[in-house]
Amino acid sequence: MNKLFYKIITNLPGKLGIWIFKIYAGIVSAGFFLFFPKRVLMSVKFYQALFPNKDRLYHIQCAWKQFHNFTTVFTDRLGLQKSQEISYTSSGWNHIEEAVRNKTGGIILMSHMGNWEMAAHLFKKKMPDAPLLFYMGVKHKEQMENIQKQSLAQSGIKIIAADQTASSPFDLIEGINFLKSGGLVSLTGDIIWHKYQRSVEVEFLGQKAVIPEVPHIFALLSGVPLFVFFAFRSQENQYYFTITEPLFIKSTSRKNRNAEIKKSAQRYADLLEKALGQYPFQWYHFERFLKY
Template sequence: MPSWEGKSKGNKLGYSIFIFILRYGGVYPAYFLLRFVAFYYFLFSWSSSKPIYHYFRDRIGYSRWKSIFSLYRNYYVFGQTLIDKIVVMADMANKFTFHFDGEHHLHEMVSGKRGGILLSAHLGNWEVAGHLFTRLETRINIVMFDGEHQRIKDYLSSVTGGRNMNIIVIKDDMSHIYAINEALSNQELVCMHADRFLPGNKTLTASLLGHDARFPMGPFLLAATFRVPVCQVFAFKESATHYHFYATEPRQYNGRRNQGIETALQDFVVQLEEKIHLYPAQWFNYYDFWE
């Protein structure tokens, strides 16, 4: 079973230092400091380094030395995506540029007035582009595990103001299902990651990079149950200040429920594997995904 526990590393002091640098120096000084932070995790965070090293070595097929180098680069790019996310969410001055592939698909979902589900993964940094979708003229609801330490969440909320999003927290009492249903009934978009699950959650198995991996059933069950347009969305960092956003053509899963679930899963896995091959360094699942 994947050892992810729904929590992210980091602390309030670390966030506050980087936000101070971002406000008064911009992203490049923050990136410079990040090189040392990434090197620290590279040297001392074996629990997360081991699965990422094996991802590069055994799943991507890199040599031993290229896998080691890619491990450090993975930490560094991951840190950049966190910094970029804060900059965009807080409307800080920046020079980020974006290339959009398939944005018209999202406009079609909105104009169809049926709501829609956007599926993504911990691959790249699509949330950065998501905060620029105010021109879609609909509310975007983000479904997530309540795994961050509350004090960090409160601090980031005070910085960003919670702009351009509504958070739907996954809870044991299943109240998030009603919130998702309400959002879709209001013709809004619902975004969720479809690559992680907590122990005890129902899962589905599919082949990814030639090996079986488990995926949470929930996102694909929702896609088949609500029968609204569904598309996969990803955004990848291609340079220090440039992102490439992808959105697939919306598809509705109208078959019998089990058939719809499997079809939705296969569509997602096809897109996920394609993007992994294009941007292998931006895989940010720091546990044994194929365990």
């Protein structure tokens, strides 16, 4: 999406800009659906795995809903910038508050389910003094992604960008030190950014999937709790956050470290699968996920 156009829309008064943007985003979404058949096919195959007893037409309709719903990620961001009232309800928020209050540190494991960016903004609004670091992947030539990062940084969130080649070991050390100082580190749990990234295989929808290993390694090495965090759009201008109780990864010896990491990764995959069953059209992972 063009950065200049977004800035023009942002400067339009009140709800006028939001409505124009919604129309534009809908056109763009339809264009992607019609002219990027390989990406659509990826979504269709995913929904075949999620709804194996449905026919192909239903799976195509699911992909259409997925593409259309994805536009709300951008329209809600614009609404927030224009001071539009965005409210939320939550389950398990007290676990995060306790970690911040006691300065124990914690890993917030996000997913491409719902709108994690909106969760980050509302999180910082609710707890402005909470130290928060985000690891985010970099997509080259993606202008809207740059706006996203700038917006998060302006809200007081520290950003570490991981490109598509390889992460610096110093970035990992910085994350560990941030955790040990009592900070909260957010990592993506469901997407592999580059071929050198450490990964772990899990069971998902009766098939195999590969997810990042680093969040679980961080939890093991630092000893801090891991919180699985989902941010769902329950209705217009309304979100529902769910946060698990603190999950710890402990290993009694080096020999069983890999087993404990895999166990933690599978636990996350099970929670992700459950969330997908509740909000199937808020899955905004457009790359290959399942090993078909």
